[in-house]
Amino acid sequence: MLSFFCIFLTGLSCVLWDGVLGFDEVRLVNGDDKCSGRVEVLRNNQWGTVCDHGWDFRDAHVVCLQLGCGFAEYPVQGPTFGSGSGEIWLRHVQCSGHESSLEHCAVVLNSNFPCTHQNDAGVKCSGSLYMPTLTLLSPHTVFSSGESVRFSCYVLMGQSHISDFYLHKEGVPTPLVTQRVDQGQSRVELTLLDVETFQQGSYSCRYSVMGNFPLQRSPPSNSINITVVDLLTPHHWYNTSLEAPPGSVIRGHSFNITCSTLQQYPGASFQLRLVRSNGTLRHSLPALTPSVTFTFPSAQTSDEGYYYCLYRVQLGGRTFVSRESQPLPISVRDPDPLLSPMVISWLVSGLTFVIAVIFIITVAKLMCNKQKQPSELERETRTCVDNTYVALSINKL
DSSP, X not given: OOOEEEEXXXXXXXXXXXXXXXXXXXXXXXXXXXXXXXXXXXXXXXXXXXXXXXXXXXXXXXXXXXXXXXXXXXXXXXXXXXXXXXXXXXXSOBOOSOOXXXXXXXXXXXXXXXXXXXXXXXXXXXXXXXXXXXXXXXXXXXXXXXXOEEEEEEOSSOOTTEEEEEEEETTOSSOSEEEEOOTTOOEEEEEEOSOOGGGOEEEXXXXXXXXXXXXXXXXXXXXXXXXXXXXXXXEEEEEEOTTSOTTEEETTOOEEEEEXXXXXXXXXXXXXXXXXXXXXXXXXXXXXXXXXXEEESSOOGGGOEEEEEEEEEEETTEEEEOOOOOOEXXXXXXXXXXXXXXXXXXXXXXHHHHHHHHHHHHHHHHHHHTSOOOOHHHHHHEEEETTEXXXXXXXXX
């Protein structure tokens, strides 16, 4: 939308806003390099100049910013870089200094101020801001939670007017570290203190330069990726036969201890440490899953003591070990003689034998009593010997 207003000075002048003039390009000519010279703009395929009426640092800075030439060291009024030719496309430019190009600045059209090519505006820019280089002062890229990470950010080619260096993390809009430097200093150390796992990622640095108007930042440096390891304390528990009292296992019986963690890293392992009165034993298993089980097929006195579980991983040439779990005390007890499997087996066998004998005797008696009752004569002439009736001979008269 066209937006303008007019003011009365010695005649009618109009101020036009927001780039409706449609400039295609901006260039600097007749300077020592591409970042100094007379300001020219391209409109309708014709290069023209800019009048220096009101030309100041704000206007000059926008030109330097648009051309990627840093900041304005000073604006130039008059034909310092020679007189131009053709149209004077812009008169009395009014930039705030924050615009990305001249076409976004307000300008005065049809001004009654006289302007010739003896009034062509120019600028001397600081030059392109060089990309800085980020290096890691620490000898590794993997860190434990709570450690400090030291970076160095520097500019290979000398860059004047550096104000601050910044350390940026990818995905975070504001810098994590800002370091002010002295005049002429082109290298600085940037330190992340007490890093946490959420701070792992890709880092780069930038610097800012301060001219006469406003602050400008360099392009970002190369990126360095860091990893932060924070191992959780593992949990552990044991399983054994049901007849074992809590906190103990029966000698000769099997038992196992399981170690578990919520985190998992490639190439990690679980370690089980047994602390006993006569020394320490260590067992290790690869952590292919979040939980592993250490099996002991036959408990012996040497298995008695305090068990600790920890998680161990090697990353980036460093070894990281978690805190040890709480101690798990296990004692080895002799089997109770009254309840031992062998005694129980003997008791069951003996009881079975006694029951069988009683059963046989009872059945025999029942069968004997069911025999046919003898006659009176047979009662008199028979006698029962060993549960068997025997006939006696009778002499007849």
